[in-house]
Amino acid sequence: MVIPEAAKDGPVLPETVRVQFGCDGDEDYWRTPRQDEPLVHNVRVHGWTDNIDPDNPPSGWYLGQYTVNLRDNGIERELPPGARRRTEAVVQAVVRHWSGLPERPALVLAAAATKAAEYAEHEAVLAAEQKAKAASVQAERARMRSRLNTVNGIARRHPRPKGALRQGWVPVSLVDNKERSMGTMNVREVEFSKAQPGAVVYEVEGRRLAGRFTVGCDQWRPQPLPQGVRVTYGHVEDSSPFRHEHPHEPHVFGVRVGGVWECERAGKITASSPGRLSADARTGVRARMSASDAGERYCSAVLRALALHYLARPDRPALQLAAAQNNALSQRARAREALRTLRGEQRRAEGASMRHRLREAEYRALGGSGRSVRLHA
Structure with a gap:
């Protein structure tokens, strides 16, 4: 039996055929021999082979895994070589004969019509999914355009004047993550950072504590106007703000420590939280590892206190604007690239939705009136 293959997500009008061995029973008849299955060299040929181009059938060794010898006891075996070659030749001859039948277009159309209603619903679902995706991408494009406008507005704003550096040492209290006092440290503002616009370099002194931090x-977070805090151990210089180590990294309990702490939202910071912040030991027995538990607890208290000290500056809006303007070019480039990508995604989704709607219409025409439709890949 030669059956045009009406496949989901395939051509609307089948372009390939499936050859079934034996005619009685369902298409997926399996493990039960058909009464009219062919015998080739006294071997019962059971199953089917599919995906055959009737206009150019394969020449050899093409029978699929579902073409087998099914014995009377229900056990499957591969076809012997001689029976396989003979079966392939017969299938080729039958398919060539079928491809030349004058009834071929009607047979193809009838095969497509049997699945038309089911496949039309499938195409409608796919079209709706792609339409929803296009709408989602369009909304994301609107958000990205708004973001780009914000970045452009930030870039055009006049820089705000920074306040003066505080003179002298200022005592700052330290508490652990349970709000227990850990003493005080003295803080001095050294300079406005040249490597990180909007940052201040602090020098600290305290009980077994000495060094600098850049706050x-x-x-580098996605917000056009930064809302968080970045604290770097040491004095970040002009050469590279992303270096692994920086000059004047602090010593805590006799061990030089380093690292970076980034908090995306300044509102999350209190004197006691976040609770545990990292500190990498540069020297001592834990070099190239995290600092000791006591060292990390102490460093965490210092980092939180410095972040709050920085956030309390009256000129924080000016520092935020300086940081945002320093990053405006890269933010603008990323926003424009994202818009180009989203534009392409929306066009692809809209095009896919339109193609699925056309295929749905073709399937409904097949199931409704039986009229012929154009071949659609």
Whole structure:
């Protein structure tokens, strides 16, 4: 039996055929021999082979895994080589004969019509999914355009004047994550950072504590106007703000420590939280590892206190704007690239939705009136 293959997500009008061995029973008749299955070299040929181009049938060794010898006891075996070659030749001859029948277009159309209603619903679902995706991408494009406008507005704004550096040492209290006092440290503002606009370099002194920290805005987060805080151990210089180590990294309990702490939202910071912040030991027995538990607890208290000290500056809006303007070019480039990508995604989704709607219409025409439709890949 030669059956045009009406496949879901395939051509609307079948372009390939399936050859079934034996005619009685369902298409998926399996493990039960058909009464009229062919015998080739006294071997019962059971199953089917599919995906055959009737206009150019394969020449050899093409029978699929579902073409087998099914014995009377229900056990499947591969076809012997001689029976396989003979079966392939017969299938080729039958398919060539079928391809030349004058009734071929009607047979193809009838095969497509049997699945038309089911496949039309399938195409309608796919079209709706693609339409919803296009709408979602369009909304994301609107958000990205708004973001780009915000970045452009930030870039055009006049820089706001920064306040003066505080002179002298200022005592700052330290508490652990359970709000227990850990003493105080003295803090001195050294300079406005040249490597990180909007950041301030602080020098600290305290009980077994000495060194510098660079505290600024978390400007590499996605917000156009940074809302978080970035604290770097050491004095970040002009050469590279992303170096692994920086000059003047602090010593805590006799061990030099380093690292970076980034907090995306400044509102999350209190004197006691976040509870545990990292500190990498540069020297001592834990070099190239995290600092000791006591060292990390102490460093965490210092980082939180410095972040709050920085956030309390009256000129924080000016520092935020300086950080945002320093990052405006890269933010603008990323926003424009994202818009180009989203534009392409929306066009592809809209095109896919339209193609599925056309295929749905073709399937409904097949199931409704039986009229012929154009071949659609």
